[in-house]
Amino acid sequence: MSHSHTHITPTPTNLATNPGSIPVGVLGATGTVGQRFLVLLSAHPWFVVRALGASPRSAGKRYADAVKWKQTTPIPSEYRDIKVSECKPEHFEGCKIVFSGLDADVAGPIESAFRAAELAVFSNSKNYRRDPNVPLIVPYVNPSHLSIIPQQRLLHSPPLNRGFIVTNANCSTTGYVIPLHALEKAFGPLDCVMVTTLQAVSGAGYPGVPVLDIFDNVVPYIGGEEEKIEWETLKILGGVVPSEPEDGQVQAAVPAGFKLQKFDMHAAHPLRVSASCNRVPVLDGHTECVSVRFARRPPPSPQQVREALAAFSCEAQTLGAPSAAVKVIRVHEEPDRPQPRLDRYFQDGAGVDVGRVRQCPVLDVKFVVLSNNVSIGAATSSIINAEVAVLKGVVPV
Numbered sequence: 001m002s003h004s005h006t007h008i009t010p011t012p013t014n015l016a017t018n019p020g021s022i023p024v025g026v027l028g029a030t031g032t033v034g035q036r037f038l039v040l041l042s043a044h045p046w047f048v049v050r051a052l053g054a055s056p057r058s059a060g061k062r063y064a065d066a067v068k069w070k071q072t073t074p075i076p077s078e079y080r081d082i083k084v085s086e087c088k089p090e091h092f093e094g095c096k097i098v099f100s101g102l103d104a105d106v107a108g109p110i111e112s113a114f115r116a117a118e119l120a121v122f123s124n125s126k127n128y129r130r131d132p133n134v135p136l137i138v139p140y141v142n143p144s145h146l147s148i149i150p151q152q153r154l155l156h157s158p159p160l161n162r163g164f165i166v167t168n169a170n171c172s173t174t175g176y177v178i179p180l181h182a183l184e185k186a187f188g189p190l191d192c193v194m195v196t197t198l199q200a201v202s203g204a205g206y207p208g209v210p211v212l213d214i215f216d217n218v219v220p221y222i223g224g225e226e227e228k229i230e231w232e233t234l235k236i237l238g239g240v241v242p243s244e245p246e247d248g249q250v251q252a253a254v255p256a257g258f259k260l261q262k263f264d265m266h267a268a269h270p271l272r273v274s275a276s277c278n279r280v281p282v283l284d285g286h287t288e289c290v291s292v293r294f295a296r297r298p299p300p301s302p303q304q305v306r307e308a309l310a311a312f313s314c315e316a317q318t319l320g321a322p323s324a325a326v327k328v329i330r331v332h333e334e335p336d337r338p339q340p341r342l343d344r345y346f347q348d349g350a351g352v353d354v355g356r357v358r359q360c361p362v363l364d365v366k367f368v369v370l371s372n373n374v375s376i377g378a379a380t381s382s383i384i385n386a387e388v389a390v391l392k393g394v395v396p397v
């Protein structure tokens with residue numbers, strides 16, 4: 001890749017005064033998440049889209065002819081005539097970052113090829129979430145996990161200078177892990193969590209769940225979803241700790257003085273998580289009913305929980321990431337909120353809504369979370385992750 005741009009010190013102010021200073025591409029640009037990426041990137045102060053990739057079925061067509069556009073706003077005019085490419089790095093010459101909304105059946109080798117071509121890959125797909133050298137980042141929770149990137153580059157064969165993969169989480173994990181993190185920050189470690197999801201149909205991509213399955217119905221099964229929520233929560237809420245080389249091969253690749261790290265999976269205070277997932281006939285917006293037990297006794301009251309959630313702020317905001325919500329968690333007092341139709345586009349879907357905070361007679365406290373699965377649950381998270389990575393100097397610009 002050639003990188004001919006003038007060096008810009010990454011601060012929110014000087015990036016804002018250089019609009020379009022960071023060229024990016026979108027993989028899976030015709031899909032549900034890809035479309036949301038394009039809407040958000042169209043108005044972005046730093047990132048400018050230079051290339052769009054999708055399947056060989058779409059490659060060679062004008063974007064407007066290839067896509068089945070499902071957003072409520074028109075296709076941003078600057079994308080309509082871009083020729084869609086196959087997802088190969090040579091078609092993304094000049095891009096520094098690619099955002100991936102690829103079908104998980106193909107994302108693995110494609111994202112790996114872009115990393116090997118020294119691009120920064122911010123992915124929504126599940127393929128690399130469990131990789132011990134790839135951070136799984138919810139931008140309001142654990143951007144500190146970007147510290148694993150030097151190790152990811154070093155242990156890649158051959159080692160990389162600029163390329164890396166960052167994943168964001170499953171959309172249901174993302175929605176509820178934000179208030180969980182706010183609670184751990186305020187009241188110490190959680191001991192156990194029960195979560196029941198009511199997930200929108202857009203979570204299944206396009207064309208998604210057949211209408212004859214979902215209309216007038218609830219489907220109490222989403223393949224692999226419960227396992228993903230239970231496992232991803234531990235990686236996200238856990239820390240990054242020092243580790244030892246695991247075999248001779250790794251040892252050979254690690255220069256003297258390089259400090260290896262690993263994800264500790266919330267090991268300091270083991271956290272039990274049980275998830276039950278349901279598909280419901282809602283277009284966008286995942287609702288989750290959550291009950292928690294705190295390790296520390298006595299636990300906080302529902303009112304203390306409400307106040308802590310409403311007061312939550314995070315590093316993405318203090319760094320000045322332009323897509324971060326002003327209010328990460330909006331707490332409702334009304335007894336019948338949040339609701340998907342009313343609340344899913346608050347702050348353009350960049351925050352989460354919490355309501356019905358109350359005593360739980362079995363665990364300690366229970367509440368309802370609503371998050372926009374295609375915004376903070378997918379594209380918005382990737383974009384904020386990239387903004388934070390730029391601001392921390394992980395992506396050289």
Ligand SMILES: NC(=O)C1=CN([C@@H]2O[C@H](COP(=O)(O)OP(=O)(O)OC[C@H]3O[C@@H](n4cnc5c(N)ncnc54)[C@H](OP(=O)(O)O)[C@@H]3O)[C@@H](O)[C@H]2O)C=CC1
Pocket residue numbers: 027028029030031032033034053054055056057058059087100101102103104106107124125126169170171202203204205206207373374377378
């Ligand atoms: N929808 C959501 O709420 C969330 C989705 N995700 C994850 O994000 C990813 C994208 O999801 P979503 O947008 O819903 O999926 P869609 O099915 O709507 O879109 C898939 C995209 O992948 C492209 N694609 C398919 N096959 C290939 C191929 N062989 N080579 C290159 N590109 C290909 C499609 O292109 P074409 O149009 O040409 O077929 C399309 O652009 C998935 O991994 C999903 O699990 C994560 C969180 C939330």
Ligand SMILES: N[C@@H](CC(=O)OP(=O)(O)O)C(=O)O
Pocket residue numbers: 104124125126169170171172199200202203204222225228373
């Ligand atoms: N499975 C989620 C969306 C999704 O694609 O998740 P993941 O990226 O973890 O496969 C849903 O149906 O709502």
